[in-house]
Amino acid sequence: xNFLQHDVPLSWYLLLSAIxxxxxxxxxxxxxxxxxxxxxxxLMLNAVNLSFVTFAYQWHEVRGQIFxxxxxxxxAAEAAVGLAIIIAVFRARSTLAVDRIDLMKL
Amino acid sequence: xxxxxxxxxxxFCLAGAINLLLQTHPINSALSLIVVMTSLAVLYLLLGxxxxxxxxxxxxxxxxxxxxxFVVMLLNAGREERTxxxxxxxxxxxxxxxxxxxxxxxxxxxxxxLGAAHLGEGLSNAPGxxxxxxxxxxxxxxxxxxxxxxxxxxxxxILGAVALAHVxxxxxxxxxxxxxx
Numbered sequence: 001x002n003f004l005q006h007d008v009p010l011s012w013y014l015l016l017s018a019i020x021x022x023x024x025x026x027x028x029x030x031x032x033x034x035x036x037x038x039x040x041x042x043l044m045l046n047a048v049n050l051s052f053v054t055f056a057y058q059w060h061e062v063r064g065q066i067f068x069x070x071x072x073x074x075x076a077a078e079a080a081v082g083l084a085i086i087i088a089v090f091r092a093r094s095t096l097a098v099d100r101i102d103l104m105k106l
Numbered sequence: 107x108x109x110x111x112x113x114x115x116x117x118f119c120l121a122g123a124i125n126l127l128l129q130t131h132p133i134n135s136a137l138s139l140i141v142v143m144t145s146l147a148v149l150y151l152l153l154g155x156x157x158x159x160x161x162x163x164x165x166x167x168x169x170x171x172x173x174x175x176f177v178v179m180l181l182n183a184g185r186e187e188r189t190x191x192x193x194x195x196x197x198x199x200x201x202x203x204x205x206x207x208x209x210x211x212x213x214x215x216x217x218x219x220l221g222a223a224h225l226g227e228g229l230s231n232a233p234g235x236x237x238x239x240x241x242x243x244x245x246x247x248x249x250x251x252x253x254x255x256x257x258x259x260x261x262x263x264i265l266g267a268v269a270l271a272h273v274x275x276x277x278x279x280x281x282x283x284x285x286x287x
Contacts, residue, residue, distance in 0.1 A: 006109040007222035013153070016116050018210035020142075022203055023123040029199040035132045035178055038141050042170065043123060046146055049158075056152045058220055062240045065155050066249060069241075071156075072165050073256045075262035079170045084270035086216045089168055090181050091273070 011052040020047035027067045034086050038079075074103050111152060113143065120143040132183045136174045143167040153223055157238050 024047060026079055027040030049068045056064025086096070130137045134275035147162040178181075244252055 007224055008108050008152075009222050010220045011217065012116075013149070013223070014113065014214040014217070014220075015211060016119065016149075018207060018214055020119065020123055021200050021210065022207040023127065025203050025206065027123075027127050027201075029195045029203070030127065031135075033132050033183065035174065035181075036114050036126075036135045036184055039126065039135055039174065041287055043139065043142065043266070044267075046143060046166070049162075050146060050149065053138065053150050053153050053155050053158060055224060056155070056275045057127075057227055058169055060226075062237065062244050065158055065241055066245055068158055069161065069245070069251065070256060073260065075279035077272075079173055081270065082265040083173055086177060087181065087271045096181060097184050 010054050010058055012073075014051055017047045017051040019053070019089055020044075020050070032097055032099060034089065034098055034101070038086065038097060042075065042079070045071060108152060111148070115145040115152075116147045118142075121151070130185050132178045135174065136171060136178060139172050139174070140167050143171065154237060156236070157241055 021044050024040045024044035026035055028044060031037050031040060049071055051073070052064050052068045056062065056068075089101060090096060095101065109116065119142050122138040125138040126135045126142070127140065143162060143166040147159040147167070150156075150162060164269040
């Protein structure tokens with residue numbers, strides 16, 4: 001079985017990462033729910049992490065993986081603060097639709 | 107084997123991401139995001155990043171997504187309204203996304219010297235050395251200060267989350283509170 005021994009070109013991983021990132025941007029633009037918009041941001045972060053891991057593999061550089069580790073840390077902090085902001089916005093406006101949240105004052 | 111695993115989990119990834127866009131209910135989007143993140147963990151494993159694969163599952167598909175589903179349920183987020191969105195999003199946004207993807211794909215396909223991924227190969231050149239050893243050597247020697255600063259960041263994030271989501275004087279209504287000021 002020659003098929004089983006095939007290696008995957010690293011550019012495919014990078015291409016997958018580019019596709020995921022673009023899908024995240026599309027989600028950011030078309031979704032009308034605050035939480036789903038936030039999920040699209042997480043999707044973009046994950047796509048960038050994949051390309052970091054790919055480059056770390058290519059150049060045998062462990063700092064690429066450490067960068068992903070730090071991105072995960074910051075993303076976890078960002079998710080906690082972002083969701084708290086969403087709860088505060090919901091409490092003030094009683095809606096999650098981004099079209100309705102268009103004034104800075106209460 | 108590698109090719110099959112790559113196609114399987116890249117397919118899961120793309121299907122999850124597209125499903126995230128198509129679903130109108132936030133809880134379905136959250137569940138498809140979990141699929142995306144877990145399949146990304148398998149792809150990390152294929153690229154020899156065992157520690158990151160486990161961290162991805164624990165931190166992202168575990169902690170972060172539990173937080174997301176918790177907020178979706180707490181706020182009782184229903185089906186989203188299908189508005190057409192702003193005109194800027196459709197007229198400028200989508201062509202811009204297409205251009206962005208084209209640029210990214212061209213750059214990616216023109217990166218020089220990219221090899222292929224072999225299954226079971228890590229970062230280390232020495233055989234038998236786990237890349238967890240390499241990673242912790244660099245992380246806890248050279249990058250100790252950024253690592254500790256990250257813990258302070260997490261602490262501040264916790265405090266910020268509590269301060270933002272906390273209701274002061276829950277007995278009073280909003281109008282009374284503003285009247286007092």
